[in-house]
Amino acid sequence: MQLKRPEHDINLNPLQRGGILTKEARDALVEFADGYSVCDFCPGRVDLIKTPNIKNFIHEELPEFLGCDEVRTTNGAREAKFAVMHSLAKKGAWVIIDGNAHYSTIVAAERAGLKIAKVERSGEPKYKINPENYASKIEEIRKKEKIVLSLVTYPDGNYGNLPDAKKIVNISHAYDIPVLMNCAYSIGRMPIKMKKYKADFIVGSGQKSMASSGPIGILGVSKEWKDTIFRTSKYYPKKELELLGCTTRGASIITLMASFPKVKERVERWDEEVNKAREFSKKMEELGIKQLGEKPHHHDLMFFDSEVLYEISKKHKKRGFFLYQELKKKGIIGIKPGLTRNFKLSTYQIPKKKLDYVIDSFQEIIEKNK
Amino acid sequence: MQLKRPEHDINLNPLQRGGILTKEARDALVEFADGYSVCDFCPGRVDLIKTPNIKNFIHEELPEFLGCDEVRTTNGAREAKFAVMHSLAKKGAWVIIDGNAHYSTIVAAERAGLKIAKVERSGEPKYKINPENYASKIEEIRKKEKIVLSLVTYPDGNYGNLPDAKKIVNISHAYDIPVLMNCAYSIGRMPIKMKKYKADFIVGSGQKSMASSGPIGILGVSKEWKDTIFRTSKYYPKKELELLGCTTRGASIITLMASFPKVKERVERWDEEVNKAREFSKKMEELGIKQLGEKPHHHDLMFFDSEVLYEISKKHKKRGFFLYQELKKKGIIGIKPGLTRNFKLSTYQIPKKKLDYVIDSFQEIIEKNK
Numbered sequence: 172m173q174l175k176r177p178e179h180d181i182n183l184n185p186l187q188r189g190g191i192l193t194k195e196a197r198d199a200l201v202e203f204a205d206g207y208s209v210c211d212f213c214p215g216r217v218d219l220i221k222t223p224n225i226k227n228f229i230h231e232e233l234p235e236f237l238g239c240d241e242v243r244t245t246n247g248a249r250e251a252k253f254a255v256m257h258s259l260a261k262k263g264a265w266v267i268i269d270g271n272a273h274y275s276t277i278v279a280a281e282r283a284g285l286k287i288a289k290v291e292r293s294g295e296p297k298y299k300i301n302p303e304n305y306a307s308k309i310e311e312i313r314k315k316e317k318i319v320l321s322l323v324t325y326p327d328g329n330y331g332n333l334p335d336a337k338k339i340v341n342i343s344h345a346y347d348i349p350v351l352m353n354c355a356y357s358i359g360r361m362p363i364k365m366k367k368y369k370a371d372f373i374v375g376s377g378q379k380s381m382a383s384s385g386p387i388g389i390l391g392v393s394k395e396w397k398d399t400i401f402r403t404s405k406y407y408p409k410k411e412l413e414l415l416g417c418t419t420r421g422a423s424i425i426t427l428m429a430s431f432p433k434v435k436e437r438v439e440r441w442d443e444e445v446n447k448a449r450e451f452s453k454k455m456e457e458l459g460i461k462q463l464g465e466k467p468h469h470h471d472l473m474f475f476d477s478e479v480l481y482e483i484s485k486k487h488k489k490r491g492f493f494l495y496q497e498l499k500k501k502g503i504i505g506i507k508p509g510l511t512r513n514f515k516l517s518t519y520q521i522p523k524k525k526l527d528y529v530i531d532s533f534q535e536i537i538e539k540n541k
Numbered sequence: 542m543q544l545k546r547p548e549h550d551i552n553l554n555p556l557q558r559g560g561i562l563t564k565e566a567r568d569a570l571v572e573f574a575d576g577y578s579v580c581d582f583c584p585g586r587v588d589l590i591k592t593p594n595i596k597n598f599i600h601e602e603l604p605e606f607l608g609c610d611e612v613r614t615t616n617g618a619r620e621a622k623f624a625v626m627h628s629l630a631k632k633g634a635w636v637i638i639d640g641n642a643h644y645s646t647i648v649a650a651e652r653a654g655l656k657i658a659k660v661e662r663s664g665e666p667k668y669k670i671n672p673e674n675y676a677s678k679i680e681e682i683r684k685k686e687k688i689v690l691s692l693v694t695y696p697d698g699n700y701g702n703l704p705d706a707k708k709i710v711n712i713s714h715a716y717d718i719p720v721l722m723n724c725a726y727s728i729g730r731m732p733i734k735m736k737k738y739k740a741d742f743i744v745g746s747g748q749k750s751m752a753s754s755g756p757i758g759i760l761g762v763s764k765e766w767k768d769t770i771f772r773t774s775k776y777y778p779k780k781e782l783e784l785l786g787c788t789t790r791g792a793s794i795i796t797l798m799a800s801f802p803k804v805k806e807r808v809e810r811w812d813e814e815v816n817k818a819r820e821f822s823k824k825m826e827e828l829g830i831k832q833l834g835e836k837p838h839h840h841d842l843m844f845f846d847s848e849v850l851y852e853i854s855k856k857h858k859k860r861g862f863f864l865y866q867e868l869k870k871k872g873i874i875g876i877k878p879g880l881t882r883n884f885k886l887s888t889y890q891i892p893k894k895k896l897d898y899v900i901d902s903f904q905e906i907i908e909k910n911k
Binding site: 173174175176177179182184186187189190191192195196197198199200201202203204205206207208210211212222223246247249250253257274275277278279281282287377378379382383384385386404405406407410412413415416418419420421422423425426428429504 | 543544545546547549552554556557559560561562565566567568569570571572573574575576577578580581582592593616617619620623627644645647648649651652747748749752753754755756774775776777780782783785786788789790791792793795796798799874
């Protein structure tokens with residue numbers, strides 16, 4: 172069966188930007204393509220394999236990179252959030268999440284049987300999370316029932332906003348509530364050390380931001396929590412329950428490892444990415460396309476509000492699909508078919524020249540159809 | 542970072558035999574290597590994507606192949622077992638499992654908070670599961686507490702035994718207990734239709750037996766249970782809780798799909814594999830190496846008991862490691878370093894000529910060291 176990915180030149184989908192493999196990962200992928208290829212020398216658990224040296228990667232390199240005490244890979248960021256929630260869940264207990272949380276956070280909490288309290292965000296245009304609202308939400312819930320976890324999305328996947336995580340941790344800790352930082356869109360893009368925020372759990376995504384083949388996530392925890400989250404089977408003392416013994420094998424872990432040296436380098440150049448994003452935002456605004464979320468922006472993921480494109484769609488014979496189709500003709504994909512008024516995109520790792528081409532393309536499309 | 546897999550000519554590890562990629566899968570892997578590569582045209586859930594046509598694969602081809610009503614891919618066979626157990630779990634409830642169950646079955650049950658009752662197997666040399674023992678175990682447990690699931694490993698990963706699953710289903714159903722068949726070592730190797738056994742859930746492994754890059758599993762269910770297992774979020778009506786919305790993306794799902802036509806063909810040639818295994822077993826026995834488990838054997842996964850190699854290891858300066866090292870010199874890997882007396886191996890998809898070479902190698906090693 173021949174399977175081909177549709178061709179494109181520029182993909183603006185935020186999901187796709189951080190997961191493009193490095194050359195090293197492509198080579199390793201082919202080398203370790205077979206199912207259990209990394210398990211030739213398994214000592215009983217994937218994170219303890221020394222050939223290839225997964226052990227050193229998971230137990231030395233990743234904790235240092237994340238500034239936390241213990242790390243494990245998981246089957247994805249959502250699976251890492253679920254592992255923490257499932258470990259902490261008690262009957263009738265609650266999790267406090269930010270109003271910009273990803274749907275998978277909510278689904279993970281539901282699956283773990285937790286009740287969900289959402290911290291309100293501010294309205295248009297910034298959709299910001301005010302840390303003080305964690306305090307009021309915690310006060311409200313704790314009167315009735317137990318809270319086992321606070322969660323902050325850093326940044327969120329809609330607006331690319333980076334809330335004051337340190338303050339959220341301080342507030343939650345004052346109530347003895349541990350905090351999970353969902354960094355699926357930050358770990359591997361920008362420098363993140365869990366200790367800096369004094370958080371208890373940190374979650375990243377290989378395929379979202381660490382140049383890996385999916386699906387793979389990483390879960391970092393503080394030493395205070397490691398025995399809770401990584402508790403072992405009473406029948407198999409080496410096997411960790413939340414990981415069902417072993418998690419990601421084969422292509423996923425090997426691409427994460429192979430890309431890692433380059434990923435470590437690229438987070439050091441984060442400033443350049445932020446500058447590119449800001450410049451792009453500025454030029455979009457000059458076309459009458461408004462950037463929502465924090466401004467000046469601190470991340471490559473941006474949400475736009477475009478009355479001008481929406482007005483065109485009302486009269487265009489292709490309706491809302493015209494934008495997708497016009498962009499596609501120019502080799503640009505990643506904005507969802509049908510959207511014109513509100514859409515998100517990412518400028519991550521797109522060269523400045525190509526971003527200029529994207530801007531020129533928007534301008535042409537507007538002028539041609541207005 | 543350059544990562545190389547150690548070279549070898551023949552790998553006898555049962556884990557490795559069924560997960561070797563087809564050429565089609567290798568091509569697709571390179572094409573869809575990037576993190577979210579299959580999600581370019583996502584309509585909100587991975588199993589509904591039409592480009593590439595994952596929807597048809599998961600909702601048409603796999604149910605037909607497995608003889609069941611609904612299928613989803615999961616992050617692995619263990620994750621599929623956990624999804625079922627977690628959906629059915631009640632406080633204080635039990636799962637009945639066969640005495641040859643894989644450790645991941647036990648760990649999944651523990652993680653789901655289920656108590657575990659093991660159906661005894663017969664002793665050496667056959668280690669068989671007698672279906673009648675399910676009845677007595679169920680009778681014993683149901684007096685005290687609720688049983689939510691029976692599980693049978695088909696075949697087990699130590700002896701390659703294939704118990705009478707149909708009878709186990711009949712017995713369990715007589716007590717209104719649904720049955721899960723763990724077919725990680727059979728789906729993709731031998732023809733398996735869930736309906737033939739009247740089971741309720743069936744679990745397979747992409748990397749173990751379906752020529753896929755790991756990790757990916759498949760979970761088939763009957764229509765009676767689909768709304769229980771694939772129940773959706775109350776906040777996001779499209780997202781299935783046990784799958785946390787989406788499961789395997791990228792390399793894993795694309796290799797499973799790309800290999801599938803060849804996998805369908807190979808299960809039709811299962812008889813040849815059984816014959817090869819039986820012949821191999823016979824020749825090993827002629828060398829004084831006894832095959833345990835069912836005889837005549839019905840699967841490529843076999844367990845051997847070798848007094849002759851064990852006796853050598855007692856006097857050899859490399860002790861138990863001599864066998865691994867001698868085989869490795871001959872390009873044969875897959876028997877765990879240190880083992881001589883008891884070891885398992887698989888003949889799956891190894892050409893007859895190479896199997897003869899393996900037999901000759903064992904003979905030479907015995908003669909040289911005796």
